[in-house]
Amino acid sequence: MKPEIKVKPGSEGSKAKYWMEEHDKYITKTTHMPEILPLVIERAEDVWIYDVDGNKYLDFTSGIAVCSLGYPTHPEIKKAIIEQLEKLAHAASNDFYHPYQVEFAKKIISVVPGNMPRKVFFSNSGTEANEAAIKLVRYATGRKFLLAFYGAFHGRTMGSLALTASKAIHHKGTFPWMPGVIHVPYPNPYRNPWHIDGYENPGELINRVLEFIEDYVFDKLILPDEVAAFVIEPIQGEGGYVVPPLGFFQELKKLLDKYGILIIDDEIQMGLGRTGKMFSIEHFNVVPEVLTMAKYIGGGAIPVGVTVFRADLEFKEYGVHSNTFGANALGCVAGIKAIEIIKGLLPHVVKLEKVFRDELLPLRDKVEKVGDVRGLGLAWGVEFVVDKKSKKPDVGTRDKVIRRAFEKGLVLLPCGKSAIRLIPPLIISEEAAKVGLSIFKEAVLESTT
Ligand SMILES: Cc1ncc(COP(=O)(O)O)c(C=O)c1O
Structure with missing residues (x-):
């Protein structure tokens, strides 16, 4: 079971080239990377993607963390969706009641950390889930500011965009976004404003971030009792794909609890x-109020x-927040099944974490241009730099690795300024994971020597 490249992907005269040109005529620019990832998908099955030219690729992207249970979806989810489609799909679920959303909400609440009573709001995307959270905490606390x-x-809508601070291009030409957001440095062990090696000195890094919040935000900018969340x-x-020191969020929670944030x-x-646990926050033993x-x-x-x-x-009166498509009945049955299947998959993810760790970590020692390797479960990031001493991001090398891996039949996506994320579907077999890792390593070595 290996990728099978029959036609050079995106090559002259190929079907991929035709569809990319047609795409550009009719669809606006978003985040495609035609130079490094000219992938035109016809179909996908399990962990394999097939392009319009008949090439077969191994997927290490999960459709950006969506197809965790493989393509086009897990057979049990497919069955549940088809059965539900015979009964009810869209139901204006915020105006009418139906049992499927109640069952889905109960299932979600049963796996979220903490034993407190919980409620759920349903929407259709990540940015909408965050917009609802922003409205909720402002409404509930009467406080306006967010950290x-x-x-x-x-996300990229005007509220979630105000929170986003990973690339300046996301904001280009679109100001003003929602006011009231204050950013603070994240405890990135490899790259932080204080040049602390957070792997060697996690405690120092944690203290610097907390001091920053106290001394530069709460003391000089906004009183903590004006901060909602x-x-x-x-x-x-x-x-x-940055993993902070594992003690960080407990310390942060203590500070926030002091001020009711x-x-x-x-x-x-x-x-x-x-990341090998149901939710990544469980690595830090913290119970969030909103998730x-x-x-x-x-x-x-x-x-x-x-x-x-x-x-x-919760919103105390009808009408404050709602939408049209939230709690679509097909989504409810799919989500219930997804939670059940993922519960059973966690040991597999933890087992594969070791395979990824063992295969990827040595790259950091062996390859001058690999600055950092970090990850948990099946969420790994490899960051490329000009050299280890300067830590200057090397975007060109990162792009070369993605392109080279693609030509060998492995699909990868970038993240951060000069990193690559490796996030295969959680159902990937150990054998397929090793095939992907070996292609990745070949692509790294060929692009850096
Ligand atoms: C952590 C996080 N939050 C929010 C979003 C936005 O989700 P969506 O693209 O569904 O709006 C993303 C998308 O990549 C994300 O990774």
Whole structure:
């Protein structure tokens, strides 16, 4: 079971080239990377993607953390969706009641950390799940300000965009966004404003970030009793797949509790098994008041967003927040099944974590241009630099690795400034994972020597 490249991907005269040109005529620019990833997908099955020219690729992207259970979706989810389609799909679920959303909400609440009473709001995407969270915490606390981290990605609509701070291009030409967001440095062990080696000195890094919040935000900018919530990705995704020191969030929670500031935990990319636990915040033993999900929670087939929160925070009257498509019945049955299947997959993810660790970590010692390798579960980031001493990001090498891997039949996506994320579907077999890792390593070595 190996990738099979029959036609040079995206080559002159290929079908891929035709569809890319047609795409550009009719569809606006978003985040495609035609130079390094000219992939035109015809179909996908399990962990394999087939392009319009008949090439077969191994997927290490999970459709950006959506197809965690493989393509086009897990057989049990497919069955549940088809059965549901015979009964009910769209139901204006915020105006009429139906049992499927109640069952889905109960299932979500049963796996979210903490034993407090919880309630759920359903939407259709990550950014909407975060927008609902923003409205909820402002409404519930009467406070207006929000804290977020540099390097964070929380979405691209005007509220979530204000929280996002992973790439300046995301903001280009679109100001003003929602006011009231203050950013603070994230405890990135490899790259932080204080040049602390956070792997060697995690405690020092944690203290610097907490001091920054106290001394530069709460003392000089905004009193803490005006801050509604801190929006976090426990492990940053788009910002580079960065794992902070494991003691950090407990310390942060203590500080926030002192001032009655809530945590909105964005698990949209790192939740539901991706890091080997149901939610990435569980690595830190912290219970957030609000937690958001999207991507994988529709079983890779239906767009679903979820905002789950401490029940007492809820909107107290009808009409404050709602939408048209939230709690689509197909999404509800897909989500229930996805949670059940992922519960059973967690030991497999933990087992494969070791394979990834053993294969990837040596690259950091062996290759001058590999600055950092970090990850948990099946969420790994490899960061490329000009050299280890300067740590200057090497975007060119990163792009070369993605392109070369693609030509060998492995699909990868970038993250951060000069990193690559390796995030195969959670159902990947050990054998296929090793095939992908070996192609990745070949691509790295060929692009850096
Ligand atoms: C952590 C995180 N939050 C929010 C979003 C936004 O989700 P969506 O693209 O579904 O709006 C993303 C998307 O990548 C994400 O990774």
